Amino acid sequence: MNEYxxxxxxxxxxxxxxICLDTIWDSAGNRTTSSMSxxxxxxxxDEHFKAIVDAxxxxxxxxxxxxxxxxxxxxxxxxxxxxxxxxxxxxDEIDLDVRGWGYLTGTKKLDPNIAAAIQDDFGQFIVDCIxxxxxx
Numbered sequence: 001m002n003e004y005x006x007x008x009x010x011x012x013x014x015x016x017x018x019i020c021l022d023t024i025w026d027s028a029g030n031r032t033t034s035s036m037s038x039x040x041x042x043x044x045x046d047e048h049f050k051a052i053v054d055a056x057x058x059x060x061x062x063x064x065x066x067x068x069x070x071x072x073x074x075x076x077x078x079x080x081x082x083x084x085x086x087x088x089x090x091x092d093e094i095d096l097d098v099r100g101w102g103y104l105t106g107t108k109k110l111d112p113n114i115a116a117a118i119q120d121d122f123g124q125f126i127v128d129c130i131x132x133x134x135x136x
Contacts (some may be wrong), residue, residue, distance in 0.1 A: 005117065006122040010026045010028075010122060011026045014032065014056050015053060022045070032098070035095060044092060051069050055129040067133065075127060076124050076126070083097070085126045085127055096126070098119055
């Protein structure tokens with residue numbers, strides 16, 4: 001895997017929100033993802049969201065990624081405030097919004113082009129982690 005640029009802004013380990021598992025937080029309390037997909041609201045993709053976080057932490061800790069699940073063909077789309085990781089969970093298409101645009105451009109006061117590169121790098125990291133645990 002690449003040496004990711006986002007590591008100085010989003011701090012591992014990552015965790016799922018206990019109520020909305022599609023929301024992934026870093027250890028500094030920054031929200032890194034959320035989803036407006038129906039499967040996220042209904043809870044039908046919860047195991048997929050947990051698996052993504054487990055894979056992210058395993059990669060960063062140099063451990064073997066855990067459970068394998070079917071994710072279809074995950075891809076990273078968009079940039080800036082419209083950035084998403086798209087995958088499938090039990091046949092449902094999921095758009096996992098990659099967050100942090102406001103944090104990077106507001107709190108951190110980064111140039112929008114630099115913030116976009118960091119956010120895109122983080123979104124690709126999520127796709128790379130999904131691909132490590134993807135059964136498809």
